[in-house]
Amino acid sequence: MRTLRLIGIGPGDPNLLTLAAVDAIAATDVFLLIDKGASTGELADIRRDMLTRFAGSDHREVTVPDPPRDRDPADYDAEVRRWHGERARRLYAALTGSVPADGSAAILVWGDPALYDSSMRLADDMVATAAAAGELLDVEVIPGVTxxxxxxxxxxxxxxxxxxxxxxxxxxxxxxxxxxxxxxxxxxxxxxxxxxxxxxxxxxxxxxxxxxxxxxxxxxxxxxxxxxxxxxxxxxxxxxxxxxxxxxxxxxx
CATH class of the missing domain: 3.30.950.10 (Tetrapyrrole methylase, C-terminal domain)
Incomplete structure (x- = not known):
C-alpha cells in the first residue's frame, strides 16, 4: 500500500517546521512538487531548500505541471472543482508512476493543510481513484504553522x-x-x-x-x-x- 503524506511546512521559514514535519520529510521517498510556472519559482526553491536540509540523500522529486485555471469564471465553485479534479488526476498519475507499491510520497503544503488549502480534497480524490483501480492509498496529514x-x-x-x-x-x-x-x-x-x-x-x-x-x-x-x-x-x-x-x-x- 502506498502512503501519501500532506506535510504542512508553515509560511516559508524552515525554522518554523514542526518536529513532526521534519520526521515526515526524512521518512518520505518521493516528493511531488506542483509547478505553477516561472512566476512562483521562488516557492519551489523554498521547498527544495527544505528538502536539502531535512530529506534523505536518496529522496526523489517529481514535478507535476499545474493545470490551467480560469481566474474569472462565470461559476467560481464549478471552475475550482474542475481545476482540483484535474490536479488530483495529474498527481495520482505521478504518484503511481514514481512510487513503488509499498513506497511513500509527500506534498509539501504551504501553511497548514486544513486552512484554505486544497490538498485534503485532492487526497480524497486520489484515494477514490486508487479504490476504483482496486488499490489502497493511505493518507497521513502533518499540521503546519499557519x-x-x-x-x-x-x-x-x-x-x-x-x-x-x-x-x-x-x-x-x-x-x-x-x-x-x-x-x-x-x-x-x-x-x-x-x-x-x-x-x-x-x-x-x-x-x-x-x-x-x-x-x-x-x-x-x-x-x-x-x-x-x-x-x-x-x-x-x-x-x-x-x-x-x-x-x-x-x-x-
Missing part, C-alpha cells in the same frame, strides 16, 4: 480580544460577513484589498505579506491611515517578485 500564527507573531497582536469570536474568511466573501462576526476578521486570498470597501476608517488592520521569508512585510494601523499604503505596497511587491502571499487581521476598535 499564516494566521505567523502574522500575529510578527505583529505581536493576539488574534482576538477577551471573549470575542474570530471570523476567518476570504476577500471574495468579506462583504458577506454576518453582522456581529466582524469584531475580529482574519482575511485570506484578497487580491483586491477588499477591506477598503467594507471597513470603516477607524477599523484596525494588521497586514502581512511573505510571512516567514526574507521578503516579509507587515503594515499596521487604522484603515483610513494605512489602507491605500497597503494596496500600493501589495501591487508593487507582486510586480517585483511575480507572486505574493498575504493575509490580514481586521478589527473593530
Amino acid at each position: 499564516s494566521v500564527s505567523a502574522l500575529t507573531a510578527s505583529a505581536r497582536v493576539p488574534v482576538n480580544r477577551i471573549g470575542e469570536p474570530i471570523h476567518i474568511t476570504t476577500g471574495r466573501r468579506l462583504a458577506q460577513t454576518p453582522v456581529g462576526a466582524d469584531r475580529n476578521q482574519v482575511v485570506m486570498l484578497d487580491a483586491h484589498c477588499t477591506f477598503r470597501e467594507t471597513a470603516n476608517a477607524d477599523d484596525l488592520i494588521w497586514w502581512g505579506a511573505y510571512l516567514g521569508t526574507d521578503h516579509e512585510v507587515v503594515i499596521a494601523g487604522e484603515v483610513g491611515q494605512v489602507g491605500e499604503q497597503i494596496a500600493a505596497t501589495r501591487e508593487r511587491l507582486r510586480a517585483e517578485y511575480g507572486w505574493i502571499m498575504d493575509i490580514y487581521l481586521l478589527r473593530k476598535p
Whole structure:
C-alpha cells in the first residue's frame, strides 16, 4: 500500500517546521512538487531548500505541471472543482508512476493543510481513484504553522480580544460577513484589498505579506491611515517578485 503524506511546512521559514514535519520529510521517498510556472519559482526553491536540509540523500522529486485555471469564471465553485479534479488526476498519475507499491510520497503544503488549502480534497480524490483501480492509498496529514500564527507573531497582536469570536474568511466573501462576526476578521486570498470597501476608517488592520521569508512585510494601523499604503505596497511587491502571499487581521476598535 502506498502512503501519501500532506506535510504542512508553515509560511516559508524552515525554522518554523514542526518536529513532526521534519520526521515526515526524512521518512518520505518521493516528493511531488506542483509547478505553477516561472512566476512562483521562488516557492519551489523554498521547498527544495527544505528538502536539502531535512530529506534523505536518496529522496526523489517529481514535478507535476499545474493545470490551467480560469481566474474569472462565470461559476467560481464549478471552475475550482474542475481545476482540483484535474490536479488530483495529474498527481495520482505521478504518484503511481514514481512510487513503488509499498513506497511513500509527500506534498509539501504551504501553511497548514486544513486552512484554505486544497490538498485534503485532492487526497480524497486520489484515494477514490486508487479504490476504483482496486488499490489502497493511505493518507497521513502533518499540521503546519499557519499564516494566521505567523502574522500575529510578527505583529505581536493576539488574534482576538477577551471573549470575542474570530471570523476567518476570504476577500471574495468579506462583504458577506454576518453582522456581529466582524469584531475580529482574519482575511485570506484578497487580491483586491477588499477591506477598503467594507471597513470603516477607524477599523484596525494588521497586514502581512511573505510571512516567514526574507521578503516579509507587515503594515499596521487604522484603515483610513494605512489602507491605500497597503494596496500600493501589495501591487508593487507582486510586480517585483511575480507572486505574493498575504493575509490580514481586521478589527473593530
